[in-house]
Amino acid sequence: MSKYKLISIIIILIITLITLSIHPTNQIVLYNYHPTFEISNKFDPKANIKKVIGGSIDDVNVDTNKINFSKPGKYPITYSYNNIKTTITIELKDTLKPDLEVQELTIDLGMKVEARDLIKTSYDSNRSKIKFKQNYQFNEVGDQKVEIVICRGSNCVTKQSVVHILPKDTTPPEIIGIRNLSVLKDSDIDLLSSVSVKDNQDDSPILTIDSSNLDISKVGDYQITYHAKDRSLNTVKETCIVSVVENKKIGSYDQTNEKVVYLTFDDGPSENTQKVLEILDVYDVKATFFVTGTNEEYYYLIKKAHEAGHTIGLHTYVHEYDQIYNSSSAYFSDLKRIEDLVYSQIGLIPKYIRFPGGSSNKVSKKYCHKIMSKLTKEVINRGYQYYDWNEDSEDGSGELSVKQLIKNATASTDNNIILLFHDANGKENSLKALGPVIQYYQKKGYVFKGIDDNSYVVHHSVDN
Template identity: 40%
Template sequence: MKNKKNIMIGTIVIVLLALGLFIYQKFVKQQLHFKDDLTVEINGKFDPLSYISEVEHGNIKEVTCQSKNLNIKKLGEYEIVYTYKNRDYEAMIQVVDTTKPVFNGLNDLAVSINTTPDLKAGVEVSDNSLEEIKYKIDDKKIDTSKEGTYEVTYSAKDSSGNKIIAKRKIEVIKKIGSEQQSNEKVVYLTFDDGPSENTKKIMDILAKYNAKATFFVTGRNQKYNYLIKDAYNAGHTIGLHTYSHDYQTVYSSVEAYFDDLNKVGQMVKNEIGFVPHYIRFPGGSSNTISRKYCQGIMSTLTKEVIEKGYQYYDWNGDSTDASGNHVAVDKLIRNGTLCHDNNVMILCHDTQAKDTTVQALPAIIEHYRNLGYTFKGIDDTTYTPQQGVNN
């Protein structure tokens, strides 16, 4: 009888212990554990499950979260509620701002002697708080009356006290380009719209004749961007044409043009380490299509690019390969050899559809070489053929 009583008491104890353990596990012991850092950046991405460090006896997919009270756009502390196995867990999430502002458009700048650079043009400062950030410029050391390399300091601070200081190199140089042709007989072969699958073929031909050229590149075919560096390393000149080559985008406003120019400049900088100051306008400075999108824009741009330290180049020789794709080789040779000025700048194109340009190139080079011309890439002393502005 006594044994039965002991067994009964033991059974009751075991049941009570099991029940107590269940209650402890279910209602007392915390089964959802959180990380130490419960912060999220203002206007950042909030992932509620990323704050959980451990889920006992289950899977994180079983956890739900109620975060409707969280305002990711405002600094402060917010309570959110996690639910796991019918039990709620409260967590306090802090919306913070610890990220510094970021400067965009601080490419190195080249300006001609006695030209005042516009140090604000194309420069933007952004911040994850999405507020408008003002910035300061320290340019006291620039002396544009003489050649030299100077450094400008840009600084900005957001409302949370996060500061950024950025440096920009300003190079004061002699006037870029020459309005007069030199007595030396030189051909400047120029190729717009690349890089492309034809760029390597063009460079192979140039190497065969020990000729240098200039590539005015775009951002339309970036899988071939490595060829920009290859061309530069081979001694060719890299110039800027356009990032998008969409006339409506480029010529919709002065601001839109420089936004596009800054993009292609940064793209080239990623390949060769600096932003070239040689440019060619889409359609040339004499284009009239820009009238359709912004009246008078070319009259403004041709002045402002010079003020910002760029030099633009049109052409006085034309292969006429822009007239269509797969233009007859004999036509390209005939048109590409018509100019006999001392300094000849020939317009050609470098895209997949300009295969006949590649085929015509050797004959064009041989024609001018037989007349005593050398072939160079554009530099700061190069003659700058410029056509009449028609808008």
């Protein structure tokens, strides 16, 4: 080794020793002793630490207990690490203008208005002070332009908005869908799901229910009360009777050994119903009709089918997805309409339901999130049963040939088959396929039955 290199190494060693003695290990190094922070910004106390020699910033404890984060001022903040404590002062400042959003407001004449009613976003009322720029009266129908002053400390902004003043409202809201109900004992019933409220002026009146009388664990009749209130404090109440009945589920989710076809016809009565009934007669078989209210001239055929020994079930009154699947109260009000229609024809209300599109329909997603999950549960709680299918002729999807319909409808090898057909205007091919399908299954030893309280139940998996 040359003399020159040896000297270099000694010099480097000396420099290293000097550096270590200046910066002993295990000491926090802070880089900003008098930082300021905006009250609206997120405060990270560890951002004050430049580095920890011989350790990690994560190991430093920070005590910010003395800081009141909603009040501007100077506060101490203490850092501790390996018994070394360092206290520094930070200043909390509030210099940014408040950024609250305002919205327009609609009221009825005579209602009190506070400036804060026009603030759209939620805010901390300790920090932000909100007032009208002038003393507005709001005592005339029409649009009142307003200016709202929003202050935080000495920082103020003025924002403009409009209060729409409607005539004085003395009309109470209307509660829709109230009816006496049967519900299953111990079920998890949602009594608000079939009831809605509307008001002549208030878009969102408040609906509440007093069901404190109701004991869902005990069979019996209970009175419950619905209350509705609009923004002008007009109120209305309505009562109904909830009958808690024994929790006896309809039908069986397991197939029996007996070979049975449950022929089901959706969407009738129609111009085809009479012919369907005649074909069923020819083969002496019973079926189920899930009926609608869309063809008034054929309502009498509901009665005729019932009298011929077929089962009547409830499909929908209007069969418009955007209406019935708009909300659970919309569904139940439609169900009530089809119940009333069926009752007027046959003198009883069936408990058998088929959901339009089946319980697995995806189309309802467009109108109401998770509505099928809610309805499938709610109808069971109310003592109904709903029936999907395990065999589909697919006559609901476009113009299939008679041959194709027969092929689709005879594909099942199950013991218990719930077979979907449609009884609707123009479905001529369904009529033509019907005889051959019945013959096929009869030859295989199947009997045809209408749905009853003991028959097989198919539920699809719900997808909304």
